[in-house]
Amino acid sequence: MSRKVNLEMLIDDIDVECGFVFDSEGVLDRSLYLDLAENFAAMSGMITTMCKEIMEDFNLGELDEIILNTNSGLFFVKKIQNNEYLGIVTKDSSKLALIHMKLQNLLKEVAA
DSSP: OOOOOOHHHHHHHHTOSEEEEEETTOOEEEEESOTTHHHHHHHHHHHHHHHHHHHHHTTOOSOOEEEEEETTEEEEEEEEETTEEEEEEESOGGGHHHHHHHHHHHHHHHHO
């Protein structure tokens, strides 16, 4: 069984505002620095489900990441395990590449 992602270390390392772990049903597992985390987990579960269905409809394979980018921030979702997802929020959209790189490395460590 794989280890759990250390949210505090990840958030500090990437220097983002908050993070949370949820399942595809929108049930919150844990969160840091996020008010109303249960609500965001529920909304993120709906977004994840819709995106998975889009990927299936277009035969694009399995959903791995969701990126919602605005002029004032970024919402990034990464599949961690079978039915577990990590959501990260930052007000600095330029961190997209850093977030992607750190999560790729982190998932290799967690799977080990």
